[in-house]
Amino acid sequence: MKTTTTCINPSLAALALTLGWAGYASAQLVPVDGGYTATPTTLPPTYEDTGGTELTDGDVGTLVWPDLATDGVPLTGWQNVDATATFNFTAPVNIGRVLAWFADSDGSAGVSVPESIRVTTTGGFDQLFPVTNPVGSGTTVAIVLDGFDITTDNVTLEIARNTALDNPLCCGGAYEWTMLSEVQFFAPGTTVPPALLAPAAVDLGGVIDNPGTANGVLNIGNVAAATSDLTITSVSLSGTDAGSFTLGTSPTSLMPGESGEVTFSFDSGGAVGTYTANIDIVSNDAGSPTSIPVTVEVFAIVPVVPSTPYQQAVVASNPLVYWTFDEAGDTDNAIDLINNVAETELVAQGGATRVPSTVTAGGVSLGRAASFDGGSTTRFDAADLSDDLLPTGSIDQFALEMWFRANDASAQYFMETFSEGGVANQSSLIIGFNGHGLLDEFEIFAGSRTGLTLIDPTEWHHAVVAHYGAGDLEIYIDGVMGTVTGDYNSVQTFGRFALGHTVQATTNGLVGQIDEFAIYDLTGLADDAARRAHVAGIAAHHAVTADPLGFRITEVSREPGNRISLTWTSRPNTSYSIFWSSDLADFGADVTDNVPSAGGTTTHEFDDPSIDFNNPQGLPNVFFRVSEN
Secondary structure: OOOEEOOOOOOOOOEEEEEOOOOOOOOOEEOOOOOEEEOOOOOOOOOOOHHHOHHHOOOOOOOOOOOOOOOOOOOEEEEOOOEEEEEEEEEEEEEEEEEEEEEEOOOHHHEOOOOEEEEEOOOOOEEEEEOOOOOOOOEEEEEEEEEEEEEEEEEEEEEEOOOOOOOOOOHHHOOOEEEEEEEEEEOOOOOOOOOEEOOOOEEEEEEEOOOOEEEEEEEEEEOOOOOOOEEEEEEEEEOOOHHHEEEOOOOOEEOOOOEEEEEEEEEOOOOOEEEEEEEEEEEOOOOOOEEEEEEEEEEOOOOOOOOOHHHHHHHHOOOOEEEOOOOOOOOOOEOEOOOOOHHHOEEEEOOOEEEEOOOEEOEEEOOEEEEEEOOOOOEEEEOOOOOOOOOOOEEOOEEEEEEEEEOOOOOEEEEEEEOOOOOOOOOEEEEOOOOOOOOOOEEEEOOOEEEEOOOOOOOOEEEEEEEOOOOOEEEEEOOEEOOEEEOOOOOEEOOEEEEOOOOOOOOOEOEEEEEEEEEEEOOOOOOHHHHHHHHHHHHHHHHOEOOOOOOOEEEEEEEOOOEEEEEEEOOOOOEEEEEEEOOOOOOOEEEEEEEEOOOOEEEEEEEOOOOEOOEOOOOOOOEEEEEEO
């Protein structure tokens, strides 16, 4: 192949910029018509270059990291290696700009943009472009390689991975992965007018009717190849439900390649329904004005009534979400008892199914359980437990509750959340990862691991993990607080959510069962003591009893010193009042009005109210009544 290099301007320094938008004028694009070769990917088939066409198929992959439906597509990935890609043209072409689109997660899951990119040709062109990590994360960005004018029939990109050891989110501080989705070539010197770049539509998703409000952001930008600023003349609202939306701030001018935000808010007044409006932008873009539809759905939540004593105990503890897996169908969606909306249903994927649970809590049957075979796609999955649906998008004081059993003696992940913004491993549960020779350690992971004393994982266990912030962690197994080691510190972030495997399916999944999974927000409780007491009550679910006679006094006895002891069946996280009577007719006299529950049963000792100085023997009969507050 022959290559000639012309018109190199020594006054133009090497330039590496980042661009969050596609949209260069098609007349500038130089098609790669001779194919290309690239370093083989290191995790086939998840990130392999399908058919040798993925880097030039036109899909730049402007996706939230990771894509909520398909983890790998359209990304081509390399782990801990420097990659090379050579692009060929059937005849010499004139090139002045290269765009290389990389995944940018700011270290989440060990992914980073490259450290540098070297552009070479066989004709002798050789220029190194250092890469500056762009502001923000979670989307695929274009690294712009600019400032040259070459004529060639081949271009090679030498991609140097990020070798810094300052990643706070993953992998021992390393950035392990470089992921490329597309490479585009453009002719030099073409004048490009400003162009407004914006999504085709904005969907705020679901909003609960109480209060029925939401905040939104419309990201806009000016095409990077533009030779002048984008001037925004006006931003306004139109459409059927425009009155339910209010505009906030917006930019007035955007330089080439610059992006900005149009902020807005929504308020339905609590009325259920689907609301639509348009954000209309007038600018010096030739296609102006531009109208971007905005949609939001307001719905009412009707919780599912708990049907067993165990479910009643969990619901009484006020979880954010709670899945029982008791649906009749083996692969039906798992319904969240608390919210009972499609957005919080868990979808069975791969080999995920249901089986009859073989565990009981204090004799209470737990019905059916989710079952997993360890396959790479096997999980119960929610696309996005978003902050529009739940009371808060992320919480740093939370508790996780579940029953679990493992059937295979290998290290396994069995739960993971992945935030909307791209931060991986916000909270992952693992068993056996540290390899004690058996599947014997229960761990929670978020960049660093915190372990619990050894357990027998092949038996059913009730687990509660509570995080109080700033590395303060408690873990209960079967109602008993264990010894915690490590420095785990994170928030529970509601993005994509998976049970039975990780979100990305790049590690070992669970071979076993999970049942009765619940997440609790502890931030609304009064103080640290209240939070810890609440978690202790959640841990007491392990011993919830099935009482066929329902709520009742089970024992009454006289104790030394004219004392009475009462024991009754109780529910966790509530309180009781005790009343007494001498004739079974009038129970107006109370012993106390605030006895906290001790779990499945509660005992309270008090002075015998029938004893007084005028009648030291007491009344012949005294009756007691316990009432739940």
